[in-house]
Amino acid sequence: MNYRNPGPVTDNLMLLGDDKVNMYLLQGEQTLLVGGGISFLAPLVEQQLDMWKVDRNRISGILILHSHFDHCTAVPYFARSYPGWSIMASAGAQKVFGIPKAVDMLRNLEELNRHKKGVGDRYNGVELGFSAPRVDRVLQEGDRISLGNGLEVEILEVPGHSRCCLAAYAPALKLLFPSDATPLPVLENGELAVMANDNAPAYLESLHKMARLDVEWCAFEHGGVFGGEDGRTMLRRGVETAEAMIGAFRERLARGESVEKLAEETRARYSAGDHFEFIPQEVLQGVLTRMISTIP
Numbered sequence: 001m002n003y004r005n006p007g008p009v010t011d012n013l014m015l016l017g018d019d020k021v022n023m024y025l026l027q028g029e030q031t032l033l034v035g036g037g038i039s040f041l042a043p044l045v046e047q048q049l050d051m052w053k054v055d056r057n058r059i060s061g062i063l064i065l066h067s068h069f070d071h072c073t074a075v076p077y078f079a080r081s082y083p084g085w086s087i088m089a090s091a092g093a094q095k096v097f098g099i100p101k102a103v104d105m106l107r108n109l110e111e112l113n114r115h116k117k118g119v120g121d122r123y124n125g126v127e128l129g130f131s132a133p134r135v136d137r138v139l140q141e142g143d144r145i146s147l148g149n150g151l152e153v154e155i156l157e158v159p160g161h162s163r164c165c166l167a168a169y170a171p172a173l174k175l176l177f178p179s180d181a182t183p184l185p186v187l188e189n190g191e192l193a194v195m196a197n198d199n200a201p202a203y204l205e206s207l208h209k210m211a212r213l214d215v216e217w218c219a220f221e222h223g224g225v226f227g228g229e230d231g232r233t234m235l236r237r238g239v240e241t242a243e244a245m246i247g248a249f250r251e252r253l254a255r256g257e258s259v260e261k262l263a264e265e266t267r268a269r270y271s272a273g274d275h276f277e278f279i280p281q282e283v284l285q286g287v288l289t290r291m292i293s294t295i296p
Contacts, residue, residue, distance in 0.1 A: 001226070001227050001228045001230055001231075002185070002223075002224055002225070002226050002230060003015060003224050003225040003226075003227065004019060004223070004224035004225075006018075006048050007048075007052065008052065009217075009219075009225050009227070010173070010217070010227075011027075012026060012027050012028070012151065012170075012173055012175075013025070013026060013027070013173070013175065013217070013219065013225070014027070014052065014054075015219075015224060015225055016041075016044075016045045016048050016049075017035075017037060017041050017044065017045060017048075018041065018044060020222065020274075020275070020277070020278060021037055021038050021041055021070055021221065021222060021278070022035065022219075022220065022221050022222065022223070022224060023035040023036075023037045023041065023045060023074070023221070024177065024219055025054065025059070026147065026151075026153065026170065026175075027058075027147070028146075028147030028148040028149040028150075028151035029147060029148025029149050029151075030058060030059075030060040030147045030148055031054070031058045031059045031060065031147070032059070032060060032061060032062075032063055032145060032147055032153065033059055033061070033062045033063070033078070033085075034062075034063045034065070034168060034177050034219070035063070035064075035065060035071060035177070035179075035221045036062060036064040036065075036071050036072035036073070036074055036075040036133075037070070037071070037072075037073070037074035037075075037221075038069065038070045038071075038073050038074055038110060038113060038114075038278065039073045039074050039076075039077060039110040039111075039113075039114050039119075039128045039129070039130060040110075040113055040114040040117040040119040040128075041074050042074045042077040042078065042123060042128055043119065043123040043128075045074070046123065046124070056082055059082070059085060060085065060086060060147070061085045061086030061087060061088055061136070061137075062075055062078060062079075062085055062086075062087055062088065063088045063089075063139075063145070063153075063166075063168060063177075064087065064088065064089040064093055064133075064135075065165065065166045065167065065168065065177065065179035065221070066090070066093060066161065066162045066164050066165040066166065066179055066180065067089070067092070067093040067096040067097065067102075067106075067162065067164050068162060068180070069105075069106045069109040069110050069113075069130075070113075070221075070222075070278060070279075071179065071180070071221060072089075072093070072106070072133070073106055073107075073109075073110035073130045075087060075133045076127075076129075076130055076131050076132075076133050077123070077126055077127070077128050079133055079134065080126050080127060081124070081126050086136040086137055087133050087134055087135055087136045087137075088135070088136065088137040088138075088139055088145070089135045089138065089139065089164075089166075090138065090139055090140065090157070090164045090165070090166050091138050091140065091164075092162075092163050092164025092165075093135070093164040094135040094138055095164070096164060097132040097133060097135065098132065103130070103131070103132045106130055107129065107130040107131070109280075109283075110129075110130045111129065111130070112280070113278045114128060139155045139166060140155065140157065141155065141156060141157040142154070142155065143155040145168075150172055151170060151172055151173070152170065152171070152172070153168050153169065153170050154168070154169045154170075154171065155167075155168060156168075156169060156209065156210065158178070158179070158181035158206035158209065158210065159181075159198065159199065159202045159203075159206060160181060160196050160197075160198060160199050160200070160201075160202035160203025160204070160205065160206045160207075161179070161180045161181045161195055161196060161197050161198060161203060161206075162180075162197060162198050163198055163199075165179055165180070165181050165206075166179065167179055167181055167206075167210060169213055169215075171214070173216075173217060174214050174215055174216040174217060175215070175216070175217040175218075175219060176210065176213060176215045176217070176218050176219070176235075177219050177221075178210055178218060178220065178235075179221055180195055180197075180221065180222070181203070181206050181207070181210070182206075182207055182210060182218075182234075182235060182238040182242075183195070183237075183238040183241045183242055184220060184222045184223055185220060185222075185223035185224075185226065185234070186222050186223050186275040186276075187269075187270070187273070187275060188272065188273055191241075192237065192238060192241045193270055193275070194241060194242045194245045194246070194291075195287070195291070196242070196246070196291045196294070197287045197290060197291055198290070198291075198294075199294045200246050200291055200292075200294045200295045201294065201295075201296060203242065204239075204242055204243065204246065207235070207238055207239050207242055208239060210235055211235040211236060211238075211239050213235075215231060215232065215234070215235060216228070216231045216232055217231045218230075218231050218234040218235065222275075246295055249262055249292055249295050250295050250296075253292070253295065259289055259292045259293050260289065262288075262292050263285055263288040263289040263291075263292055264285065266288045266292075267281065267284050267285050267288050270284065270288075271284065
């Protein structure tokens with residue numbers, strides 16, 4: 001079963017955001033906001049928290065799973081609004097937030113999308129624009145976040161989509177937040193989009209690592225939550241899809257087809273719907289070119 005509508009999914013999990021970008025509340029004695037979202041979502045998420053009467057004082061922090069603009073640019077708004085929340089991310093994400101050129105690119109992309117959505121520069125008197133967020137807790141493989149009532153979140157390093165990418169796993173709930181480190185359930189007819197942006201071999205290795213976990217719930221930042229049989233099979237489907245696609249690219253490259261041609265073909269297929277409307281086409285083309293060029 002696929003849950004795409006914002007609201008409670010289980011007693012411990014609430015889906016927030018819109019139909020393109022998702023954030024989550026994971027609730028024990030304390031509550032954790034998982035996913036850093038995109039700036040134009042911040043007003044909507046605030047309204048959703050009000051709708052479901054979420055006590056902001058119970059939210060302990062925000063877990064950023066990687067530093068791409070659609071996964072971190074709502075964080076500065078929340079950090080300004082709720083300075084007591086702890087901001088958590090990988091060392092790689094912290095490094096990105098310290099590079100002026102990278103911060104400028106994140107700011108430009110979030111501003112482009114925010115203005116396209118008709119969202120202004122401030123909400124509740126608080127600035128929405130992006131600036132490099134502080135990182136209060138740097139996370140690495142094996143770290144744990146305790147939310148009380150026996151609910152712990154284990155951190156996995158899962159590079160391939162990005163060098164800084166983390167996944168978060170709650171064993172007690174058999175719940176995985178894979179970020180974009182597994183193929184995304186966003187295409188037509190249930191197809192999965194392979195986004196091995198940084199390194200295809202590392203992406204496959206991370207996929208196999210996550211596939212060894214006992215998962216019944218898979219909560220994506222694009223595509224909502226999958227539970228039941230769909231949750232149990234999502235990672236296996238992701239592995240099969242990625243291996244088949246990367247294998248097909250490898251064969252076509254060996255026959256002499258160009259990286260640019262394969263990237264353009266894939267970009268056109270991924271852009272057939274509105275699933276990637278928030279990513280400029282030239283950025284998507286560059287991402288896919290990079291992915292295909294890393295295939296050995």
